[in-house]
Amino acid sequence: MRGVGLNSKRMTTAIQNLVVYGLTSPLIFKLIDAINRRQPSLKLVGIVLSDGDPANINCYGYPLLGNHSVLRELGAQPDRVFFCNVNRSPREICTADAWLAENGCRTINLIHPDIDMNDVRVGTNVSLADGCLVGPGTVLGNHVTCRMGGIISHEVTIEDRVYLSPGVRICGSAHLKTGCDIGAGVIVLPKVTIGRNAVIGAGAVVTQDVPDNVTAVGVPAKVIRTHDPNDDRFHF
Numbered sequence: 001m002r003g004v005g006l007n008s009k010r011m012t013t014a015i016q017n018l019v020v021y022g023l024t025s026p027l028i029f030k031l032i033d034a035i036n037r038r039q040p041s042l043k044l045v046g047i048v049l050s051d052g053d054p055a056n057i058n059c060y061g062y063p064l065l066g067n068h069s070v071l072r073e074l075g076a077q078p079d080r081v082f083f084c085n086v087n088r089s090p091r092e093i094c095t096a097d098a099w100l101a102e103n104g105c106r107t108i109n110l111i112h113p114d115i116d117m118n119d120v121r122v123g124t125n126v127s128l129a130d131g132c133l134v135g136p137g138t139v140l141g142n143h144v145t146c147r148m149g150g151i152i153s154h155e156v157t158i159e160d161r162v163y164l165s166p167g168v169r170i171c172g173s174a175h176l177k178t179g180c181d182i183g184a185g186v187i188v189l190p191k192v193t194i195g196r197n198a199v200i201g202a203g204a205v206v207t208q209d210v211p212d213n214v215t216a217v218g219v220p221a222k223v224i225r226t227h228d229p230n231d232d233r234f235h236f
């Protein structure tokens with residue numbers, strides 16, 4: 001009989017001590033709260049800064065553990081897991097990743113518990129916020145961030161270090177290459193490929209392939225500039 005006994009035993013999950021590395025906004029704490037409300041599993045022990053002056057950083061009431069110099073000590077503790085919350089410039093993400101790997105820090109994903117991840121392949125350091133939907137056959141690389149309300153349809157390929165702003169809609173079989181930034185509310189039509197490090201302005205409708213290292217805006221999206229892939233200023 002299907003379903004019998006489903007509620008007879010409460011699932012128990014070990015609590016993991018989580019360190020957040022890098023801080024750009026309080027959004028990450030909302031996601032951690034949502035995960036814990038469904039099933040208590042993460043104890044946020046504090047924040048490690050990837051950059052900036054600790055004196056000027058608002059940690060939203062959570063403990064500040066230091067900068068990357070404390071990663072070695074924290075990474076050596078077997079009960080620690082890390083989430084790399086550096087999610088904008090692909091170059092900064094690579095640097096943060098290298099610090100974490102060098103110090104033996106084990107990273108996890110933060111995926112809102114309402115999201116059905118069946119038939120989705122997912123890397124590490126992926127964060128998917130409240131209200132996202134991810135269709136079957138989709139592949140998400142490492143360090144993919146999808147903010148609130150993002151819709152990723154079926155068989156979409158999203159490579160490493162891609163940032164999806166709130167409310168994006170990515171249609172079936174689209175391909176987003178490494179390091180691209182997709183602005184709020186963007187629509188990417190089926191089978192379209194967005195090139196490496198491309199930046200797509202808020203509200204754009206992307207109807208055709210976009211080359212590497214360009215900014216495109218508008219409906220339909222048009223390229224407005226080409227940029228040096230090492231210049232972080234083009235990422236938002």
Ligand SMILES: CC(C)(COP(=O)(O)OP(=O)(O)OC[C@H]1O[C@@H](n2cnc3c(N)ncnc32)[C@H](O)[C@@H]1OP(=O)(O)O)[C@@H](O)C(=O)NCCC(=O)NCCS
Pocket residue numbers: 147165166182183184199200201202203204215216217218224234236
């Ligand atoms: C596309 C974007 C990155 C360009 O920023 P920028 O390089 O500073 O560009 P500028 O502000 O110099 O604008 C260049 C031109 O593009 C236009 N433009 C900029 N953004 C546009 C957009 N989203 N849609 C249509 N046109 C846009 C500007 O009006 C300007 O036009 P003009 O030359 O005729 O005056 C930025 O405008 C944008 O849309 N960022 C997305 C932000 C976002 O969604 N953040 C979510 C974070 S959670």
